[in-house]
Amino acid sequence: MSEIRSELKYLPSHEWARVEEDGTVTIGITEHAQDSLGDVVYVETPEVGATVAAGEEAGVVESVKAASDIYSPVTGEVIAVNESLEDEPEQVNSSPYDDGWFFKVKPTDIGELDDALDADGYKAAIEDE
Amino acid sequence: MGNRTALYQCHVDAGAKIVDFGGWDMPINYGSQIEEHHAVRQKAGMFDVSHMTVVDVTGNDARAYLRTLLANDIAKLDTHIGKALYSGMLNEAGGVIDDLIVYHLDGWYRVVVNCATRDKDLAWMAQQSEGFDVNLQERAELAMIAMQGPNALALAKQALPAQNDLIDSLNVFCGKAAGDWFIARTGYTGEDGLEIMLPEADAPAFWQALSESSVEPCGLGARDTLRLEAGMNLYGHEMDETVSPWQANMGWTIDLKDTERDFTGRAALEAQKAAGVPTKLVGLVLRERGVLRAEQTIIVEGSNATGVITSGSFSPTLGFSIALARVPADAEGEVIVEVRKKRLPVTIVKPNFVRHGQSLV
Numbered sequence: 001m002s003e004i005r006s007e008l009k010y011l012p013s014h015e016w017a018r019v020e021e022d023g024t025v026t027i028g029i030t031e032h033a034q035d036s037l038g039d040v041v042y043v044e045t046p047e048v049g050a051t052v053a054a055g056e057e058a059g060v061v062e063s064v065k066a067a068s069d070i071y072s073p074v075t076g077e078v079i080a081v082n083e084s085l086e087d088e089p090e091q092v093n094s095s096p097y098d099d100g101w102f103f104k105v106k107p108t109d110i111g112e113l114d115d116a117l118d119a120d121g122y123k124a125a126i127e128d129e
Numbered sequence: 130m131g132n133r134t135a136l137y138q139c140h141v142d143a144g145a146k147i148v149d150f151g152g153w154d155m156p157i158n159y160g161s162q163i164e165e166h167h168a169v170r171q172k173a174g175m176f177d178v179s180h181m182t183v184v185d186v187t188g189n190d191a192r193a194y195l196r197t198l199l200a201n202d203i204a205k206l207d208t209h210i211g212k213a214l215y216s217g218m219l220n221e222a223g224g225v226i227d228d229l230i231v232y233h234l235d236g237w238y239r240v241v242v243n244c245a246t247r248d249k250d251l252a253w254m255a256q257q258s259e260g261f262d263v264n265l266q267e268r269a270e271l272a273m274i275a276m277q278g279p280n281a282l283a284l285a286k287q288a289l290p291a292q293n294d295l296i297d298s299l300n301v302f303c304g305k306a307a308g309d310w311f312i313a314r315t316g317y318t319g320e321d322g323l324e325i326m327l328p329e330a331d332a333p334a335f336w337q338a339l340s341e342s343s344v345e346p347c348g349l350g351a352r353d354t355l356r357l358e359a360g361m362n363l364y365g366h367e368m369d370e371t372v373s374p375w376q377a378n379m380g381w382t383i384d385l386k387d388t389e390r391d392f393t394g395r396a397a398l399e400a401q402k403a404a405g406v407p408t409k410l411v412g413l414v415l416r417e418r419g420v421l422r423a424e425q426t427i428i429v430e431g432s433n434a435t436g437v438i439t440s441g442s443f444s445p446t447l448g449f450s451i452a453l454a455r456v457p458a459d460a461e462g463e464v465i466v467e468v469r470k471k472r473l474p475v476t477i478v479k480p481n482f483v484r485h486g487q488s489l490v
Binding site: 035038039041042044060062064065066067090093 | 146157158161162163350354418419420422442443445469
């Protein structure tokens with residue numbers, strides 16, 4: 001069974017979101033997602049300063065096997081991207097919840113995350129796949 | 130649950146991720162496809178290819194039958210017992226029903242065809258055998274293990290001390306029987322190596338012995354990126370029944386020398402050649418970030434005709450994306466590929482990217 005962290009919020013499209021102490025939101029893909037994709041070879045993150053919208057495409061992750069769109073769970077301005085993924089995309093496989101994060105957003109409405117799944121809801125969603 | 134090879138439990142025990150492949154439960158990887166790929170390029174890896182279909186062709190007319198069935202001419206093997214030949218098996222329209230390897234053994238032949246095409250291949254081979262004194266026997270009870278990589282032969286000898294002389298005597302693209310085992314110096318990776326057919330009962334212990342002597346278990350994922358780097362065709366991607374060997378970089382497997390040999394599809398192939406073959410199979414290299422994938426469209430500037438990627442992936446050896454693609458016959462140089470709403474420039478190259486660990490592009 002893939003690791004699902006209780007403190008995170010999830011989208012059915014396999015992104016996770018973590019609300020940081022400063023109110024920003026960090027976004028990545030789940031253990032289950034990286035396992036399904038296999039070896040990740042490229043990550044395309046949004047640019048710092050760009051605006052992303054909840055439920056809209058914000059990037060792409062490409063593995064040896066397939067390409068997959070990344071959706072943002074919240075609306076807001078991108079304030080940081082994980083530049084180390086450019087040279088070491090394999091961090092998405094080895095550390096999807098920590099070193100393999102994708103980008104960080106300053107949300108306009110943190111309440112949008114109420115629509116996301118909690119750990120139990122995500123667990124149920126992937127069991128149904 | 131699909132069909133399972135004799136090595137299925139070995140794969141599960143080694144932590145393989147199992148997927149359906151042509152009705153078989155097969156390992157796609159044992160953790161990292163890229164690491165398995167590198168193991169084959171740099172050391173040695175092994176693949177369970179027991180799902181492939183082995184058919185022995187015997188009988189007085191075996192040679193005559195295969196000279197009619199196949200576009201390549203097994204008469205080339207007459208004086209080479211043990212030698213293998215790669216060929217397309219064509220329909221009357223010159224389309225490829227399957228690609229296969231045939232070994233010439235003493236007075237008989239062993240044919241290895243793809244697993245996904247097994248049913249139609251066996252039906253076609255039976256139908257085409259009408260009027261020939263031949264016997265076709267499927268050898269489903271054989272397992273098959275491919276060992277590939279620069280260290281593969283040395284490690285095989287270590288695991289099979291009784292077969293050292295046999296392995297040393299094998300030239301490239303040749304095979305020999307050793308009791309009820311059959312050892313051939315063939316493969317699908319662009320590296321040196323062996324394909325070993327053996328009774329199912331012997332397979333798990335042999336797999337285990339190889340695993341203990343540092344031969345890395347590799348899944349079908351690595352097998353696909355390795356064959357793509359080696360520019361080798363995969364049936365259903367680079368060719369099918371609507372594509373002739375001329376259009377699939379298999380012109381070298383069409384043997385027209387013996388004008389008396391009326392193999393199935395010959396007339397159509399000659400007619401297509403005379404009329405002009407409309408497309409060709411080429412290699413593509415993408416130096417920018419991004420991954421070429423099957424079915425992406427190729428745009429040739431100044432031409433209305435488009436092409437299509439037949440197989441594409443990230444190349445673990447080269448560190449960028451490569452592809453095989455069918456393009457208009459006159460396309461060359463730089464073309465454009467539509468990759469996820471973006472248009473990226475790619476370069477047409479010979480469909481051969483890596484051989485014996487070395488880049489060719």
